[in-house]
Each structure stands twice: as C-alpha cells, then as structure tokens.
Amino acid sequence: MIENTENPQEGRIVQINIEEQMKTAYIDYSMSVIVGRALPDVRDGLKPVHRRVLFGMNELGNNSNKPYKKSARIVGEVMGKFHPHGDASIYDTIVRLAQPWSMRYMMVDGQGNFGSVDGDMPAAMRYTEIRLRKIAEAMLEDIDKETVDFTLNFDDTLEEPTVLPTRVPNLLINGASGIAVGMATNIMPHNLSEVVDGCIAYIDNREITIEELIKHVKAPDFPTGGIIYGFDGVKQGFETGRGRVVVRGKITSETTKAGRERLVIYELPYQINKAVLHQKIAQLVNDKIIEGISDVRDESDREGMRLVIDLKREAIPNVIINQLYKYSELQTSYGINNVALSKGRPRVFNLKDMISEFIEFRHEVVVRRTQYELREAEKKAHILAGYLIALDHLDEVIALIRNSATPDIAKEGLMSNFGLTEIQSKAILELRLQRLTGMERDKIREEYEEIMKLINYLKEILGDEGLRFKIIKEELEDVKKRFGDERKTEIQYLASEMRIEDIIAEEDVVITISHLGYIKRTSAYDYRQQKRGGRGAIGGKTRDEDYIEHLFVASTHHTMLFFTEKGRCYWLKVYEIPEGEKSGKGRAIQNLITLPSDDKIRTIIDIKDLQDKDFINSHYIMLCTKNGIIKKTLLEEFSRPRQNGVNAITINEGDQLLEAKLTDGNSEMMMAIRSGRAIRFNENTVRETGRGAIGVRGIEVDNEKDEVVGMICVNKEDETRTVLVVSEKGFGKRTEIEEYRVTNRGGKGVKTISVTEKTGSLIAILDVTEKDDLMITCKSGITIRMAVADIREAGRATQGVRLIRLDETDEIAAVARIDEQEEQPEDLLEGEEGIETEAVEGEATEEGTAAAEGEEAPAPTEE
Numbered sequence: 001m002i003e004n005t006e007n008p009q010e011g012r013i014v015q016i017n018i019e020e021q022m023k024t025a026y027i028d029y030s031m032s033v034i035v036g037r038a039l040p041d042v043r044d045g046l047k048p049v050h051r052r053v054l055f056g057m058n059e060l061g062n063n064s065n066k067p068y069k070k071s072a073r074i075v076g077e078v079m080g081k082f083h084p085h086g087d088a089s090i091y092d093t094i095v096r097l098a099q100p101w102s103m104r105y106m107m108v109d110g111q112g113n114f115g116s117v118d119g120d121m122p123a124a125m126r127y128t129e130i131r132l133r134k135i136a137e138a139m140l141e142d143i144d145k146e147t148v149d150f151t152l153n154f155d156d157t158l159e160e161p162t163v164l165p166t167r168v169p170n171l172l173i174n175g176a177s178g179i180a181v182g183m184a185t186n187i188m189p190h191n192l193s194e195v196v197d198g199c200i201a202y203i204d205n206r207e208i209t210i211e212e213l214i215k216h217v218k219a220p221d222f223p224t225g226g227i228i229y230g231f232d233g234v235k236q237g238f239e240t241g242r243g244r245v246v247v248r249g250k251i252t253s254e255t256t257k258a259g260r261e262r263l264v265i266y267e268l269p270y271q272i273n274k275a276v277l278h279q280k281i282a283q284l285v286n287d288k289i290i291e292g293i294s295d296v297r298d299e300s301d302r303e304g305m306r307l308v309i310d311l312k313r314e315a316i317p318n319v320i321i322n323q324l325y326k327y328s329e330l331q332t333s334y335g336i337n338n339v340a341l342s343k344g345r346p347r348v349f350n351l352k353d354m355i356s357e358f359i360e361f362r363h364e365v366v367v368r369r370t371q372y373e374l375r376e377a378e379k380k381a382h383i384l385a386g387y388l389i390a391l392d393h394l395d396e397v398i399a400l401i402r403n404s405a406t407p408d409i410a411k412e413g414l415m416s417n418f419g420l421t422e423i424q425s426k427a428i429l430e431l432r433l434q435r436l437t438g439m440e441r442d443k444i445r446e447e448y449e450e451i452m453k454l455i456n457y458l459k460e461i462l463g464d465e466g467l468r469f470k471i472i473k474e475e476l477e478d479v480k481k482r483f484g485d486e487r488k489t490e491i492q493y494l495a496s497e498m499r500i501e502d503i504i505a506e507e508d509v510v511i512t513i514s515h516l517g518y519i520k521r522t523s524a525y526d527y528r529q530q531k532r533g534g535r536g537a538i539g540g541k542t543r544d545e546d547y548i549e550h551l552f553v554a555s556t557h558h559t560m561l562f563f564t565e566k567g568r569c570y571w572l573k574v575y576e577i578p579e580g581e582k583s584g585k586g587r588a589i590q591n592l593i594t595l596p597s598d599d600k601i602r603t604i605i606d607i608k609d610l611q612d613k614d615f616i617n618s619h620y621i622m623l624c625t626k627n628g629i630i631k632k633t634l635l636e637e638f639s640r641p642r643q644n645g646v647n648a649i650t651i652n653e654g655d656q657l658l659e660a661k662l663t664d665g666n667s668e669m670m671m672a673i674r675s676g677r678a679i680r681f682n683e684n685t686v687r688e689t690g691r692g693a694i695g696v697r698g699i700e701v702d703n704e705k706d707e708v709v710g711m712i713c714v715n716k717e718d719e720t721r722t723v724l725v726v727s728e729k730g731f732g733k734r735t736e737i738e739e740y741r742v743t744n745r746g747g748k749g750v751k752t753i754s755v756t757e758k759t760g761s762l763i764a765i766l767d768v769t770e771k772d773d774l775m776i777t778c779k780s781g782i783t784i785r786m787a788v789a790d791i792r793e794a795g796r797a798t799q800g801v802r803l804i805r806l807d808e809t810d811e812i813a814a815v816a817r818i819d820e821q822e823e824q825p826e827d828l829l830e831g832e833e834g835i836e837t838e839a840v841e842g843e844a845t846e847e848g849t850a851a852a853e854g855e856e857a858p859a860p861t862e863e
Helices: 018-038 047-057 070-083 087-097 134-140 170-174 191-202 233-239 272-284 317-327 351-392 394-402 407-418 422-429 438-463 465-483 498-503
Strands: 106-112 128-130 150-151 159-161 175-177 183-189 227-231 242-248 250-255 261-267 294-298 307-311 331-337 339-342 344-346 490-492 508-514 518-523 550-557 559-564 570-574 601-607 619-625 629-634 659-661 667-675 678-680 708-714 722-727 731-734 762-768 773-778 781-789 812-818
Touching: 018 175, 047 070, 047 128, 047 134, 047 159, 070 087, 070 128, 087 106, 134 465, 150 183, 159 272, 170 351, 175 242, 183 317, 183 339, 191 351, 191 465, 233 242, 233 331, 250 317, 261 317, 272 294, 272 307, 272 317, 307 317, 317 331, 317 762, 351 394, 351 407, 351 422, 351 438, 351 465, 394 407, 407 422, 508 601, 550 601, 550 773, 550 812, 559 659, 601 659, 619 708, 659 708, 667 762, 708 762, 722 812, 762 812
Parallel strands: 227 490
Antiparallel strands: 106 128, 150 159, 175 183, 183 331, 227 242, 242 331, 250 261, 261 307, 294 307, 339 344, 508 518, 508 550, 559 570, 559 601, 619 629, 619 659, 667 678, 667 708, 722 731, 722 762, 773 781, 773 812
C-alpha cells in the first residue's frame, strides 16, 4: 500500500497481483452463474428465472381460475420487479413452460401461438396470453404462511422467495437442463404418479434401496413419448446420478388399399425437431444410404403427429425401421447428469438423494406452516377469550365505555377492571354492536371452542413426527390424484439385460395375434368368465377384414417361440410384447421381429427358461403341417435366439406349418383334420431330426379340400384330461382319450366329431381338464371365456353342444385353453352369464355312437 504524499486528495493506490484478482473475479462470476442462472434448486426444481415468473404471475393474480393476461404484461412485471436481465430470457422461459412437447407437466396455460415441434418460433409477447396452471398453483400453495425464506430483490425494494413451497416433486417430474461455468446439468423428466409412489415408499422406509425405488420410479417419461431402448444406462443414472438413456421414436407399419407397405412415425424422441428429421430422412434417401423408400411426407394435423414413409414393393419394413434408427435422429441418446443446488452448493444426486431432499424440504414446509397457523390461531383465540370475558360482564363493559371520555381511557379501564390485555381491549372497542345479540354471542363461544381444538391439533402435529409425515403422504396422494397420469414413454429392455425380469411383475397375460399380424398382451384377469352359450365380449378391435387368429396365455417372464407358416422360428420375451387394452388392436408384429411380409405366425410355444440345460436337452418340439407331415426336433436346437430367426422345418410346395407342441419324449400325439377324423400314435414312432429336415407322414389327408386343423400331446396316465373338439359353427364336446385307440402314425384315423352343415367343419382339437378355462375367439372379434367343466362329455361320433351363439355370417377363428382357471371375485361374475344357454345335445348320427370298424386305417409305412 503506497500513500501519495504529493496530492493526498487523490486517495490511495493499492498494489495487487493481477493473477489473484482474475481468479477471484472469475470464481465470483462462475458462482453467480451456477447459483443465480443455470442450475435448479433440488427442492423445487426451478432456476431463478422460472421461480420469478411463477411468483410474479401469482402476485399479479394471474391464476388458473382468472382470465388470461397478455404475456407482455407478465414479462414487464417480472423484469421490473425481480429479473432485470432483459425481456427475451423471461419470455423464452414463459414459452417453454407452456409447450406440451417441452414440459412433461406444463406450468403455464398459454393461449395463442407458442411455436411448434417443427421449431417454429412463437408469436411476439404482445399477441400471446397466459395464466398459471393448477399444478403451478400447487407449487405456490402456502407461500403466504411463512413456509419459505424471502430475500430482497435486485434493488432492495421488494422481497422474493428463495424457493417455492412446492407440493409437487418438480425436479424429477419436469427435469432440467443448463450449462453453467465448469459444470452442466441434464435431469430427465419422469412420471408424476411414479415419482409420488417412490416418495411415499421412501417415507415408509428411509432405508429403502435404489433397486427398490426403481420398482416405483421405473424410468424417465418424456412429454413426446417414444421408447426407452435399453435399461442399463437408466439404472446407472438412478444409482449414481450419471448415465445414458437411449430413446427411439415410435413407428408402425400400415398396408394401403393397393397392398403397398408404408411406415408411420407418430412419436419422436424428446427435443427432436420433426421438420429437421423429415429433411434428414429425405437426405438419407437421396444419398442412397437408405434404399427401399419411395416417398416421405408430413401428414401431421391437430389429431396428432404422422410422418409417413412410403416403401417400395421389395422393401422389408423392419429393415427400413432399423436403418432409420441407425442413421437418423429417430434414435437419440441423452446423457443423464443430475446436478442441482443443495443449500447453495452444486452436487450430483442419485434417485434416492433427490427424493430424500424433496421429502426433507416438505417436512420443513409442513413444520413452518403449522407454526404459522398455530401463531395465527393463538392470536385469534386470545381475542376471542377477551370477547368471552366482555360478554360475561356485558353491562359493566358497556357502562365503562359509555362513561369514558376517550377510547384510550376506555381501553385503560377495560385492562384495569377486567384483567384484559391491550390487544383484547382494543378488539372489544372495535367490536360491532350486532355481535352482542344472543345468536352472535353463541357463535363466539362456538368459534372459541373450535379454535382451541385447532390449536391442540396443531400442537399435536408439531410434537409428532409420524403425524407430520402422514400429512406429507396425504398431500402427495392428493397431488397424484389431481395431476397424475399414465406413462407416455414405453420401456424396451434389451435381450442382454436379463435382470430386468426382477423389476417386472410376474403375471399371466393373454397374448393375441390378429390375422393381419397385430400383436398385444393383456392381463388374463380382464377376460371375465362366462357361461356356455353366452354372446361373449369384444376381445380386440380389428381393421376391416381382420380378426383375432391366435390367442395364448403365458407368464410375463417366459420366452415365446413363434413358428411361421413357412417353417421359421422367432423368439420374443413376453414382457417385450407391447401391453394394450383388451379392445385395442395391438402393434404390428413386423415392428418386433424381422418377419417377411409374405410370411405369418402360425403357432406359439411358451418356454419358461431357455437357459435350463436339463430341460432343453430332455424336451422336444413336435411340428405338424396342414398336409399331415410331422417332425420331431430337440428343444436345445431352438435355445439360441437369433434376431432374424432360424429354419425350424423345410416346407414342401403347397404345404404350410400348422402346429408346434412341446413334448417330453414319452408323449402320445393326436392329429385331427377338417372332415372330422383324428389319429392317436406314440411320439417315439417319429424319429428325431435336425431343424432343416422335412419330417414324416402323421395322418393321411384324402383330398385337396381337407387339411389338418390341430395336433395335441396326450398322456394316457393322466385320467383327468379329455379331448375337446370344436367346429366352426360353435359346436363342441369332450371325449375320453381312451375312445381313440393307439395306432401307427400315417393312418386315416377315426371319427372324432360328426361333421354336418349345422356344425360346420372341425376347427380345433385341444386336450383339457375340468379345471381349465376355454377362450373362444370369432372372426368378428368377439371373445368368450368359459369353464371347460360346463362342456359335457360325449362319444366320438356325436356333434356335441353349442358353445357360443354365432351370427349367420360369423365363424370361430381360434380356440385356446387357459390352464387352472384363476379365482375371480364374485362381483366380476355376477350378471355376466350372457344369453341363456341353448342346450343342443349331442345327437347320435346314423353311424351310431361307436365308430365303425371301417373308419380305422391300416398302419402305413414311413415315408
């Protein structure tokens, strides 16, 4: 420090190190950016500009139940009072808070042009109008009850909150992104219902692990929907606060009336510009990086997004979809970086940290709110107590006031004569005369009793932590009830993520595949049991000329083997099949497996665990074709899933794969044909062959119009099982297995149902027990579920009883068995019996109840 002796008036000159000065100045600047601009607070999930916008709108009375106000009015209010950084930053914030593709839960209700997902700019602030949404009001609730600290604004003339007393876990549900100095944040949005469930689970168990929390907060949930592809990066983000999430747009395939295939993109990854994606796809086609696309156009309207891609005739939809994911922004990855401010300091938070910080803050808010309400209640009780004293001495009080020269003398007199405080005396002097009537005096006493009860309750809250957390849970459940919704983003697990099954509930589901190849899974519980002969319930909405063709029941943890009519085998985990409503049509199967457009699924096998070596080396897949060919292959040959599938059987020209069954090597097989005949033979008469073999003859098919309709495995030692046959006009019956004698394979078989014009041809053959349920699906989409026990037993040569009443133009499309019918609440079964049963008994035909000897064919030789 050097003093200027020549001219002391000029002050002092202080020597400093320029390096130290720059360090200090830059640190001050960086902390200002970190705390005051770029990073959100972990408690309310807001940056200062967002908080000031919401607080300013609230202060201006711009609430959800009030008329809209011009955006410019709000911008001016916020800029002039709280945020002196220019109108552009404030209006940009307001716009983003009002955009449904930017915010998972919008805070601002906007009226006017707020831009588009194509990147269009919003209208100027003088044209748009806004007001708060109800969820934003839930974030501001109780702000006037001293629940949060306030600080002076930029010019020290007003106060603004340092944080909002939010009831909504905003940081998790809306996420945040920002670039500070030396650090950045990128927090993904999540589903409010799931986050609330996670918060409640944490309140119930503070030692809860992140693994357990993930059962509630499953994954990020983006406002634009899409599909999260793979879970490992998401789980890493939940556990450490840093990870990577891969998001794909949703795309489906359609068939035009002209028979051409086209793809439709109807949901995009988060923050992807649709117009830019459209241009990118067109560029990929022009550069011949993606071939097979003939046209790309945007058909989006107010009904929703629709980016249509027309395919050339030779193009395979699944191949084009995978190329779009690879080369365009239809698949995008996001880095999870959960950096937020806690007590003014930036740090990285995992899932449990963010939930615990929010719950701790809510607890602080509840305590401060209760303390404020207690103070106010005690103030009011104090005044009411003074009123009661005055009412007990009403005449004396009135006389004292009348005889006092001034209010101050009256106040002194009340304090000295009746022991009242200054506050009570002042309140009595200000009391309106109407409150001295008898009815009003009773009201004062009731009001005092009520306020004392409230004071006791508030003191109980402050003295009981368990009660405080109960209040927090109730308020969270109210938030979930008011603002919660379903997930928008699907989760698609990779085959390598085997531990994913640990977080998926194991339950039985009904898998349906339509004739045109739409697949979905639905909880088996959704299908109510009905009595035989009922009209059924809608099992799936289908397109014109489409109907439910396959209906299968399996556990969500199992693996499905799909066999196509051309003899190919594909694999799919049950939980990978999209979940849909019972009346929904599902999703095109080409989007899930690489299935050529000229092939289709014919049969499905449910395998519990393909990694069980003992099981796969002791079981076999039995395949049969429409022309009566049967083939036996070890299950182990199907235990290594491949994306493009494998060849399961070589199909001769004019033939198709019909059925596949899992056997233990010691079963007996039965095959049935449309004309009403069936054959029974030992499995060991069919030699084991590899996947590429053709097979041998199983049953003789007489003419071109006849064909095999089904194959079952039977076990003669299991006396509980019977053979169920169903005809296309809705007739069916059960028959003892022993009525079908064992012959060699390749014969004509014996009569299994009397086929008449009334019954129609044989459509299905199943092995069932009385504990099973039956699911029958018609080509019209009608589905009926009934107990097998309701279907009576009859001889082989009878026509059976009516199982379902069909319209004249309707026919049965598929019949499936549900093992061991689940117990269902009585209220689901009441009133669901449908139309009374039309008992059409099985009448014996001219051939008699026993089969004629001539029906059984001699044992053939092996092909």
